[in-house]
Amino acid sequence: MASQILPLELIDRCIGSRIWVITKGEREFAGKLLGFDDFVNMVLEDVTEYINTEDGVKKVRLQQTLLNGNNICMLVPGSSGPEDA
Amino acid sequence: MASQILPLELIDRCIGSRIWVITKGEREFAGKLLGFDDFVNMVLEDVTEYINTEDGVKKVRLQQTLLNGNNICMLVPGSSGPEDA
Amino acid sequence: MASQILPLELIDRCIGSRIWVITKGEREFAGKLLGFDDFVNMVLEDVTEYINTEDGVKKVRLQQTLLNGNNICMLVPGSSGPEDA
Amino acid sequence: MASQILPLELIDRCIGSRIWVITKGEREFAGKLLGFDDFVNMVLEDVTEYINTEDGVKKVRLQQTLLNGNNICMLVPGSSGPEDA
Amino acid sequence: MASQILPLELIDRCIGSRIWVITKGEREFAGKLLGFDDFVNMVLEDVTEYINTEDGVKKVRLQQTLLNGNNICMLVPGSSGPEDA
Amino acid sequence: MASQILPLELIDRCIGSRIWVITKGEREFAGKLLGFDDFVNMVLEDVTEYINTEDGVKKVRLQQTLLNGNNICMLVPGSSGPEDA
Amino acid sequence: MASQILPLELIDRCIGSRIWVITKGEREFAGKLLGFDDFVNMVLEDVTEYINTEDGVKKVRLQQTLLNGNNICMLVPGSSGPEDA
Numbered sequence: 001m002a003s004q005i006l007p008l009e010l011i012d013r014c015i016g017s018r019i020w021v022i023t024k025g026e027r028e029f030a031g032k033l034l035g036f037d038d039f040v041n042m043v044l045e046d047v048t049e050y051i052n053t054e055d056g057v058k059k060v061r062l063q064q065t066l067l068n069g070n071n072i073c074m075l076v077p078g079s080s081g082p083e084d085a
Numbered sequence: 086m087a088s089q090i091l092p093l094e095l096i097d098r099c100i101g102s103r104i105w106v107i108t109k110g111e112r113e114f115a116g117k118l119l120g121f122d123d124f125v126n127m128v129l130e131d132v133t134e135y136i137n138t139e140d141g142v143k144k145v146r147l148q149q150t151l152l153n154g155n156n157i158c159m160l161v162p163g164s165s166g167p168e169d170a
Numbered sequence: 171m172a173s174q175i176l177p178l179e180l181i182d183r184c185i186g187s188r189i190w191v192i193t194k195g196e197r198e199f200a201g202k203l204l205g206f207d208d209f210v211n212m213v214l215e216d217v218t219e220y221i222n223t224e225d226g227v228k229k230v231r232l233q234q235t236l237l238n239g240n241n242i243c244m245l246v247p248g249s250s251g252p253e254d255a
Numbered sequence: 256m257a258s259q260i261l262p263l264e265l266i267d268r269c270i271g272s273r274i275w276v277i278t279k280g281e282r283e284f285a286g287k288l289l290g291f292d293d294f295v296n297m298v299l300e301d302v303t304e305y306i307n308t309e310d311g312v313k314k315v316r317l318q319q320t321l322l323n324g325n326n327i328c329m330l331v332p333g334s335s336g337p338e339d340a
Numbered sequence: 341m342a343s344q345i346l347p348l349e350l351i352d353r354c355i356g357s358r359i360w361v362i363t364k365g366e367r368e369f370a371g372k373l374l375g376f377d378d379f380v381n382m383v384l385e386d387v388t389e390y391i392n393t394e395d396g397v398k399k400v401r402l403q404q405t406l407l408n409g410n411n412i413c414m415l416v417p418g419s420s421g422p423e424d425a
Numbered sequence: 426m427a428s429q430i431l432p433l434e435l436i437d438r439c440i441g442s443r444i445w446v447i448t449k450g451e452r453e454f455a456g457k458l459l460g461f462d463d464f465v466n467m468v469l470e471d472v473t474e475y476i477n478t479e480d481g482v483k484k485v486r487l488q489q490t491l492l493n494g495n496n497i498c499m500l501v502p503g504s505s506g507p508e509d510a
Numbered sequence: 511m512a513s514q515i516l517p518l519e520l521i522d523r524c525i526g527s528r529i530w531v532i533t534k535g536e537r538e539f540a541g542k543l544l545g546f547d548d549f550v551n552m553v554l555e556d557v558t559e560y561i562n563t564e565d566g567v568k569k570v571r572l573q574q575t576l577l578n579g580n581n582i583c584m585l586v587p588g589s590s591g592p593e594d595a
Contacts, residue, residue: 185259193328195279195328205260206262207261207262211262213262213265232331234260235330236262236266236330237328238327238329
């Protein structure tokens with residue numbers, strides 16, 4: 001079997017670094033990853049929340065935040081969010 | 086492995102303090118965290134409920150309230166709700 | 171760990187008293203709690219059902235009623251429903 | 256712990272009697288309960304199905320019918336359906 | 341405990357006979373039941389599929405068909421479908 | 426118990442033959458079945474994908490394709506797809 | 511039992527190669543597969559994201575990306591995405 005990077009490994013390497021999280025709803029988050037569990041519930045710090053509204057993208061600054069892994073679509077480790085893409 | 090803050094640890098530290106809870110529906114809650122379980126069902130006290138309606142945000146004061154963890158998107162420990170952001 | 175009130179404890183203390191139940195659909199219920207199980211399926215008695223319709227809130231009186239815990243958003247123990255808030 | 260009526264107990268007492276079942280879709284059922292299992296899948300007989308359509312409530316008579324418990328919102332044991340409320 | 345008919349018993353008795361299956365989407369099926377499993381996935385033969393479209397009910401004839409039990413709302417054993425009701 | 430054809434048996438017999446797969450979204454697939462697992466995730470080859478769009482049915486040719494069993498509504502073993510019905 | 515290609519086998523063979531991933535939302539991804547787990551959470555590199563919007567398809571370039579397997583509809587191993595079809 002070719003060597004591979006397992007999903008939880010990828011997240012684990014990102015602890016202490018920036019990460020961009022896209023959820024199933026209209027919300028995206030960029031922040032520093034402090035921790036996570038097997039259900040990919042995630043603890044972020046120094047967070048910017050991007051909310052897609054009919055009037056464009058609304059940005060909200062948050063302190064420590066816990067995201068429900070069940071609601072996450074995708075993660076981009078090392079990215080500072082949609083403005084970085 | 087870098088030291089990390091696990092999701093349930095973050096919630097546990099918040100017992101007795103204020104917390105802002107955003108659910109998958111149109112409802113948000115701010116209140117004092119009294120307890121929680123492994124499914125992140127949460128008991129809050131001294132609660133303000135924010136309901137997003139077509140006519141703007143409706144606020145409802147509640148006593149002790151139990152929230153279904155299955156329906157929670159995100160938590161902001163230490164925050165007094167959307168007016169605090 | 172700070173002393174806390176666990177979710178099922180909160181419900182257990184409410185047996186024999188009034189409780190307000192908000193579901194994921196357009197329905198809310200207020201009634202006397204007769205019993206519940208680990209999935210938070212709930213047996214209520216002396217129930218008023220509040221159905222949000224386009225023409226306002228419709229109220230229906232029910233005898234003993236069983237609610238599917240899977241469909242519940244939040245509980246407010248000790249409350250007699252939305253008119254009490 | 257106060258004496259309580261457990262959800263499955265309530266259904267079990269209803270075997271052989273009338274029951275009103277409201278599902279997550281636009282369908283309600285009233286009939287005689289013949290049996291059920293741990294997932295609250297239910298076998299009814301002598302059934303009237305109420306389908307909420309844009310043109311009002313459509314009624315359909317059915318023989319023995321099996322309902323998927325996963326799709327059930329609430330049960331009203333002893334009731335003959337919405338006309339009885 | 342009063343004698344009852346368990347859900348899987350009801351389906352088992354129907355093997356080799358006609359059955360009407362209503363799913364959560366806009367599709368209904370009538371056919372001869374050849375088999376099923378514990379998840380109520382069902383194998384039918386000699387099938388008529390009824391698809392509710394804006395232009396009325398479209399009927400499609402199918403050979404052996406496997407239905408995902410997860411998607412089934414209700415079953416009417418012994419019925420030849422909506423035209424039989 | 427009458428002899429029956431179990432769901433996974435029906436699929437197993439179809440390995441190496443054509444199969445028509447209808448999913449919960451707007452997509453249908455016809456192709457040769459190469460393999461499947463207990464969750465009815467399916468590997469197809471020589472695939473035609475039918476996408477229902479507002480401008481009619483769009484057809485896309487695909488090589489080997491893996492379908493998420495969780496998203497499948499129904500299977501018609503031996504069929505070459507909607508044009509065959 | 512005819513020899514077959516199991517779903518996880520098909521993905522495993524694709525490690526180090528290009529893969530096209532279609533999710534339940536409006537997003538598709540093409541990239542190099544670096545790894546995956548039993549829930550088919552997937553790590554991709556050198557990624558192009560295709561977002562279906564009312565104004566047509568928006569393309570976003572991403573570095574290493576983790577996709578939630580729960581949200582995946584289908585995979586086309588060896589494909590470079592919708593432009594390749």
